Amino acid sequence: MPIDAERVRPAVLLNPLAGDPTDADSHIGGPMLWPIDDPWPHCDGSAHDPSSGGEPFVGAVQLYRRDFPELPFPDGTDVLQVFLCTLHHDLPNGYGPDVRLVWRDSTTVFELIEEEPEPSEQVEQYVPTVNVLEPIRFAEHGDKVSGGTKIGGWTAWSGPVEFPCVRCGAVQRQTLSLATHEPSGEDVEWEFGDAGNLNVLTCPEDVTHPVAVYVD
Template sequence: MPMVPVVQVFRADLPAGVVPFPEGADVLQVLWCPFTHEFPASPWPLVFWRDSAAVQAVLPAPPTDPAATRWQVPAPCVVYPERVTEYPNWDLPEDLADEWRDDFRRLKAAIPPHAYSDFAEAPGTKLGGYPSWFTGEGWVDCEGCGGRMDHLLTVASWECDGGSWHIWLPLEDRDEDGGRAVPVDPTGLDLGSLGSVYLFECRACPDRPFAHWWDCC
């Protein structure tokens, strides 16, 4: 059964320091099996770090299984990486959340109807940064060393929603009146009620094992 290509990024196209690439690799490829698997009930992903100079013949188009779940096969898109600054929301330490509670109230009063969560984590598909959880934290511990894995990639159904696009949609994706000029779901993915698949890796272990989690609203 052919795997479905989901994300491919070249190190040269990324802002420096977003994700550390293994030595000798300059391409990150994520593929998945486009069927819903058991818990976590999502497409089952695989992570590959490659040396582009070692790649030989390349297929003109990746093969697909006619029986594949269509909303788990992304439409072809060109990626234009952009670095943004974000902050933890679900992962904000409790003592800081208590200390900043009044600041959050002032922020919401100053820019209604937005709350701190609207400004904290960038929505959509992204490398690195903080996962934008729906129902709760889904961090994964490494089976090898026992440490908490690092967030590598979020693959999201939508790049933004009806509220977050006002803050996070790039200027070049807006019309002359400041409205949304592009669809919020350019890939056509629907990962279970507009959910996301989160990929994690352990950078402390030499083989950089990975795991994933799935969450939806």
């Protein structure tokens, strides 16, 4: 039986492994390439605990174009930085961390921040361990969705769901999925929902438009 090409999407398992990355590497939970004169992302006060407004985000994932050309990098950028507010926030189907994406040109960063700010309080289940990445590329069928932290591919919806971009109305598409459990067994030690995935969807017209976040 022929495979329906419209049901197949390219995907990249990040395949995290314990390691010691630098800010010049792609990684999970390692140091971020962050310029000293750029304000660090902070929570907008939408977390459940009202006393925690303004907490700094945590650098969760950093991905360079040279390692992951599959990502939809805007022109003039070569690194994607994913930040989590490691407090409970309301999501469409439950709660989880807030997500902030930063698309950056690494060649414009000359002096790094001296020390990344740390939240005074956070939900430990959202905090990653430090990992390097050994990516595995594959084609993912919409009827057989893989687990694991990945770029692209399909979302394991618990029901039919679409997220229109709040800025232009285009239907958003999964760009990154962060997993509680990895196929290799080398888990990052964060947990989302009922041991599921935190899915980050971006606008296909412009990835700098606001993202949608969904826990499967």
